[in-house]
Amino acid sequence: METVWAELELMRGPLVAFVLSGLIGWEREQRRRGAGLRTYILIGVSAALFVVLADTLIVRFSDNSELVRFDLVGVLGAVVSGVSFLGAGAIFSDRSGGQAKGLTTAAGMLATAGVGVACGLHLYVLATGATLLILFTLGVLGRLADRHKPEEERGN
Template sequence: METFWNELRLMQGLLAAFVLSGLIGWERERLGRGAGLRTYILIGVSAALFVVLADTLIFRFADDSEQVRFDLVGVLGAVVSGVSFLGAGAIFSDRRGQGAKGLTTAAGMLATAGVGVACGLHLYVLATGATLLFLFTLGVLGRLTESVKERENPAGQSRPDGEPE
């Protein structure tokens, strides 16, 4: 029965990652981005799960053998690499070669993995603070950026090369 309660305690990190990642995902979903609520929740909860599993393995087997190497930093690196691979798939160039699209989505995925890792380590204040910063960046700063772009190039105007925006 003790194992059940221990595992339930470990679920706290996953549940926190679910909520916080969901907030970031909802912001993206609200804007109609390709990666939204479900994707961000899966990224955040998966990152938390990998950290919880690695931490549990270290705790269970660290004293058994000096020949077995435990590396939580390696797990963090694997999470970053895996999410970066997903993010790279979200980035593409537009047809006119004017720039890359999906960079904010890729960065949001990586940020959400960071929130998940913090939740997996039970660093809830840090995870919540980071989530609030990310939401501010995506929401308030995103709207500010859009309004500046609109003022610089009102609807219907052409760019210097003659192409419409």
């Protein structure tokens, strides 16, 4: 029974990532962007899960042998690489003007992975603050930027 409680304790990070990433995904969903609620939740929860798993492996096996090397920074690098790969798929060029589309989506995915990593490390105040900054950037600053675009570019 003790193992179940320990695992439930580990679930805090992914659960908080679910909520915070969901807020970001909800904002994207409401603005009808390519990646929405489910995508952002999966990115945030996955990032948190990988960090929790890496941390658990380090705690569980680090004392057993000096030959075993653990690298939490490597896990973070893998999360960034994986999410960047997803983000690259969201970016495309407009044929008429050669203007890149999807950059904000890709950046939002990467930022959401950062929130997930913070949750996986149980840095909930940092994760919440970052989420608020991301929401402000996507919401308030996004609307301000849209107002200053030419009419034919709005809503893209």
